[in-house]
Amino acid sequence: MLTLKQARQLRTVLLGTLGWLVALIIFFPIFWMILTSFKTEIEAFSSPPQLFFMPTLENYIEINSRSSYLTYAWNSVVVSFGSTFIGMLLAVPAAYSMAFFETKRTKSTLLWMLSTKMLPPVGVLVPIYLLFKDFGLLDTRTGLIIIYTLINLPIMVWMIYTYFKEIPKDILEAARLDGATPIQEIVRVLLPISKGGLASTVLLALILSWNEAFWSLNLTASTAAPLTALVASYSSPEGLFWAKLSAVSTLACAPILIFGWLSQKQLVRGLSFGAVK
Amino acid sequence: MSISNLQVDKATGAEGSASSVKSQNRQKSRISLAMVSPSVLVLLVWMIVPLAMTIYFSLIRYNLLYPGDEPFVGLENYYYFLTDEGFAAGAFNTLYLVLSVLAISVIFGVLIAVLVDNDFWGRGIVRVLLISPFFIMPTVTALVWKNLLLHPVSGVFAAVWRFFGAQPVDWFAEYPMGAIIMIVSWQWVPFAVLLLMTAMQSLDQEQKDAARLDGAGPLAIFWHITLPHLMRPIAVVVMIETIFLLSVFAEIFTTTGGGPGYATTNLAFLIYTQALLQFDVGMASAGGLVAVIIANIAAFILIRIIGKNLTDKQ
Numbered sequence: 001m002l003t004l005k006q007a008r009q010l011r012t013v014l015l016g017t018l019g020w021l022v023a024l025i026i027f028f029p030i031f032w033m034i035l036t037s038f039k040t041e042i043e044a045f046s047s048p049p050q051l052f053f054m055p056t057l058e059n060y061i062e063i064n065s066r067s068s069y070l071t072y073a074w075n076s077v078v079v080s081f082g083s084t085f086i087g088m089l090l091a092v093p094a095a096y097s098m099a100f101f102e103t104k105r106t107k108s109t110l111l112w113m114l115s116t117k118m119l120p121p122v123g124v125l126v127p128i129y130l131l132f133k134d135f136g137l138l139d140t141r142t143g144l145i146i147i148y149t150l151i152n153l154p155i156m157v158w159m160i161y162t163y164f165k166e167i168p169k170d171i172l173e174a175a176r177l178d179g180a181t182p183i184q185e186i187v188r189v190l191l192p193i194s195k196g197g198l199a200s201t202v203l204l205a206l207i208l209s210w211n212e213a214f215w216s217l218n219l220t221a222s223t224a225a226p227l228t229a230l231v232a233s234y235s236s237p238e239g240l241f242w243a244k245l246s247a248v249s250t251l252a253c254a255p256i257l258i259f260g261w262l263s264q265k266q267l268v269r270g271l272s273f274g275a276v277k
Numbered sequence: 278m279s280i281s282n283l284q285v286d287k288a289t290g291a292e293g294s295a296s297s298v299k300s301q302n303r304q305k306s307r308i309s310l311a312m313v314s315p316s317v318l319v320l321l322v323w324m325i326v327p328l329a330m331t332i333y334f335s336l337i338r339y340n341l342l343y344p345g346d347e348p349f350v351g352l353e354n355y356y357y358f359l360t361d362e363g364f365a366a367g368a369f370n371t372l373y374l375v376l377s378v379l380a381i382s383v384i385f386g387v388l389i390a391v392l393v394d395n396d397f398w399g400r401g402i403v404r405v406l407l408i409s410p411f412f413i414m415p416t417v418t419a420l421v422w423k424n425l426l427l428h429p430v431s432g433v434f435a436a437v438w439r440f441f442g443a444q445p446v447d448w449f450a451e452y453p454m455g456a457i458i459m460i461v462s463w464q465w466v467p468f469a470v471l472l473l474m475t476a477m478q479s480l481d482q483e484q485k486d487a488a489r490l491d492g493a494g495p496l497a498i499f500w501h502i503t504l505p506h507l508m509r510p511i512a513v514v515v516m517i518e519t520i521f522l523l524s525v526f527a528e529i530f531t532t533t534g535g536g537p538g539y540a541t542t543n544l545a546f547l548i549y550t551q552a553l554l555q556f557d558v559g560m561a562s563a564g565g566l567v568a569v570i571i572a573n574i575a576a577f578i579l580i581r582i583i584g585k586n587l588t589d590k591q
Contacts, residue, residue, distance in 0.1 A: 016397025022389060026467065027406040030413065032433060033421045048436040049425075090319065093312035101309035109317065111580055116324050118576035120524040122545040123565035126552050127330035150323045157316055182308050211414040213527035214545075218553065231416045232531050242424050249417040260412035261405050264471065 030257075037246035044243040059247035069230070069248070076226035076252075078141050079216075080209035083148035087205055088198070090149070091156035096186055098157070099164035100172060110161065113154040121151070121214050132219060139221045147219070148209040155208075156201050163197030164190065200266030203259055210256050227252040328569070334562035341556035354563035358551075364564070366539035367547035368571070374458060374543055375522040381462045382518060383511055386469025391503060393470075394477040404474065411467040415527035422460045423449070423532045453533050453540045460528055465521075469514045476510040477503075516579050523572050544568045 036044050038055040063069050098106045128147070129138075137143030167190065175189045191198065213228045220229055231252055234245040260267070338350045358364055393403055410418070426433050427448040435445035448456040480503060488498050524545045529535055535542035535550060542550070548568060552561030 012395065012397055015392065015395045016399075019393050019395070019397055019403050020399065022392065023403040023406040026463070027409055028433075029418075029421050029426055029463065030409055032425055033417070036425055044425075045431050048439065049431060049433055090316045094316035097309035097312035101305055103306070103309075109313070113316070113320060115573075115576050115580065116320050117520050118523070118572045119324065120545055120565075120568045120572050122524060122526070122548045123569040123572070124327035124331060125549065126334060126558050126561050126565065127327040129552075130330070130558075131327070150319060153316060153320060182312070207412060211412075213415050213530075214524065217416075217527065217530065218549070228414055228416050228527070231414060231420060232527070234420060245420060245424065249414075249421060253413050253417055256414075257409060257412045260408070264405070264408060265475070267471070 030253075033246045034250050035246075036243055037250045039243045039246075041241055041243045044246070059244045060251070063244060063247055063251070069251075072225060072227050072230040073251070075141060075144075075220075075224055076210055076228075079144045079148060079224075079226055080206050082141070082145040083152065083209050084202055084205040086145065086149045087152050087156050088202065090153060091160050091201070092186065092191075092198070094157050095160035095164050096182075096190065099161050099167075100169065110158065113157055117151070117154050125218060129219065138219060139224045141224045143219060144216060144224060144226070147215045148212060151212070151215075152205045152208055156205055159201045159204065160194075160198065163194045163201075167193055196266055200263050203263045204267060207256050207260065331562045331565050331569075334558050335566055337559055339557075339559040339562075341558060350559070354559045355567070358560050358563045358567065363539050363542060363547050364567075367542050367544045370454065370539070370541065371523065371543040371545075371571075373454065374461065374525060375519060377458045378461050378465055378522055379515060379518055381458070382465045382469040383514060385462075385466045386473050386514065387504070387507060387511070389466070389470045390473035390477050390507075391499065393474055394480075407474075408467045408471045410463050411465075411471065413464070415464065416531050418464055419460060419528045419531040422456075422463070427456060449533055450537065453537060457525075457528060457533065457541050460532070461522070461525055464528075465518055468518065469511075472510045472514055473507055476507055480506050519575060519579060523575065544571070 035051075037059055038057070039050070039053055040056055040058065043050055043053050098110065132138045132143050137146070171189060171193070172185055175185050180188065210226075211228065213232070216226050216228045217232055220226070227248075231245070231249055234241070234248065335354050336349060336351060337347045338353070339347050389407060393400060393407065397403075424432075429435055429445050429447040429450075432445075434448070438445045446452070485498055485502055488502060493501070525543060526545045526549065529541055529543065529546045530549075533541040535546045539547075544564070545568065548561050548564040551557050551564060
């Protein structure tokens with residue numbers, strides 16, 4: 001019996017080591033990016049790359065002293081929160097109606113909504129670009145908010161629909177018998193019950209808008225450009241400032257990374273449309 | 278109206294007359310319609326208006342460099358787009374990229390999910406580390422890989438190669454598509470891991486134990502119990518990843534710019550270069566429609582296979 005126990009222990013240790021190894025390899029690029037952000041530019045470019053060095057904050061100080069960084073960051077905040085807010089206003093009632101007043105068209109509507117996500121953005125880039133030009137929406141935060149609301153709406157409706165589906169109908173019937181209007185039903189009964197699921201929908205929408213790079217690169221130039229555009233501008237030939245690039249990237253990714261870590265369990269449920277619990 | 282709804286309506290409306298039930302139902306469906314319509318309407322406009330414009334532009338000769346000269350040319354743009362050497366390369370690269378990343382993320386996703394399903398020290402931290410790349414901006418991912426990892430002189434890969442006495446590889450020159458696939462996979466394997474490792478937790482442990490008592494080896498258990506259990510989450514991974522992989526853009530834009538030649542140009546990037554670099558709106562629109570048609574074929578196949586799986590539950 002002892003040998004069996006020992007064998008099991010050995011197996012645990014081996015699998016654990018392997019698990020840690022895989023995790024560290026996958027995480028390494030992020031670790032390296034953060035590490036590089038504390039190097040001087042010369043250290044960042046040195047060959048072979050240095051693992052040990054005197055950490056410096058000069059990159060962060062310089063980035064913050066350029067006021068432009070804050071403009072980009074503020075654009076990211078406004079655009080992602082704005083589009084998520086409007087998206088929720090549209091998606092919650094739609095999901096409510098689909099989950100609790102299901103008709104025979106509901107499923108095809110849901111699938112149709114998802115299929116609009118299959119439209120490659122590049123297929124409609126030209127008309128959107130020209131429309132934006134005509135309406136003066138090019139390089140505006142409003143324009144980006146409109147686009148992000150539309151591209152995230154299908155996934156938001158799906159996720160919220162999934163969460164609402166899990167709520168027993170009796171609870172709503174009880175509220176309705178007490179004379180609650182649909183709006184009251186949503187606000188007083190539904191939202192409190194499903195706040196975990198709604199929170200994760202909000203988080204996913206924030207993550208997707210924060211990281212979106214196709215529209216932000218093509219529809220903005222300077223005034224409304226979010227962090228994705230700032231980071232992309234470091235790919236230009238003269239931008240061989242890797243330590244600063246790393247610092248900007250770290251700042252751009254940190255909030256979303258922490259958001260993601262905190263909400264991973266809820267995210268999974270919504271992202272898989274309830275296929276995974 | 279679904280059966281369960283009808284039953285509830287019957288139960289609550291039993292005391293009232295049949296007509297009041299009917300009017301109640303009508304009112305309900307009116308309210309529910311009012312609540313779905315905003316979302317449906319904006320999405321409908323979002324789909325139809327740009328699409329109609331794209332179709333129109335694709336039929337005229339329309340170059341922003343020559344304003345005022347926009348004759349109707351029929352299918353000329355399609356002809357030029359489809360016979361352009363970039364199209365064959367772009368279509369092939371799109372397919373190659375999507376299928377490679379899908380295969381890599383499903384295979385590694387399953388393996389890693391099974392691995393971290395075992396109990397070991399620090400498993401929580403390992404999971405957090407594993408899923409992190411999914412939350413990183415594509416532009417950041419691309420730049421970090423290009424400059425800090427794959428750079429032939431000062432990159433980490435080059436250092437590792439040199440450590441083993443090998444000649445460092447200039448990835449974007451020698452294996453441009455391989456490098457792109459590596460970068461995109463790094464972003465999407467974690468997504469598969471995230472979904473699959475959560476799915477592993479609901480795997481019936483007793484079933485596994487019973488199989489083990491019957492003398493089934495780990496491989497047999499994996500093949501006959503674990504894998505079937507993961508089929509639905511894998512379907513979800515394939516569907517969502519396909520949506521995003523068909524239009525990979527930032528990773529190419531910030532690293533290779535589609536080159537060298539057409540080596541890493543996918544359809545999304547090809548149309549982008551035509552529209553915004555060559556200002557040929559007509560041809561770009563034709564290309565956009567071709568991309569939409571290809572995406573719709575993919576969507577149709579996927580929804581046929583997976584969509585049923587997603588809605589017919591509970």
